[in-house]
Amino acid sequence: MIRIAVQAAPIDLAAAVAAAESDGAGAIATFTGVVRGDDGVELLELEHYPGMTERALERIAADAAARWSLLSATIIHRVGPMQPGERIVFVAAVAPHRSAALDACAAMIDVLKTTAPFWKREVRGGASAWVAAREADEAAAARWQ
């Protein structure tokens, strides 16, 4: 099963994990990304490409599900304005055993970073700036190719 959501509403972690647990597997690996507030960021705004975003997330989840024989793959991504401490992304991989679940979860978030059309803008001291892409993210995604 593939579960994809792109939403302005906060991510309900308990509901997302409960849905993954209901798939009946022995191993569930999850990743939660949170807006960092330790470098003066007051607000994070996330823009995306409606339509293409959902297609990209579905492909990322489906590729991981096929490669690691997952029982389910979940990607939930928030868009719009967010405060530090709020969840921005949730990924879950459900498999019979842990190694497949852990690898699939890591691969999904690494690939998402470079192949899903989202753009972050940070507000600090009342001024906003677009976040630049990091080469380290490209390297992280490349190791799953």
Place this chain on the structure above:
Amino acid sequence: MDLLYFAWVREAVGTGSERVDPPAGVTSVAALLDWLAARSPGHAAAFADRTRLRAAVDQVFVALDAPIADAREVAIFPPVTGG
């Protein structure tokens, strides 16, 4: 052809979308950017440094030298920064 712009590209161009009818000689994303750059100073500024731009044709990532024949929707944007 529908054009979409995101993030700082959208801000530089001054709009998030526009509909254009490029001439027959404009056959690639790069050629489209050359043609669009003449539309306004904002377009020219947005498309000046091609190394900072990425593109999608009909919602699939492509290189800037990719063809745009039969494209319905072309999007221009900076490298993605989600997650």
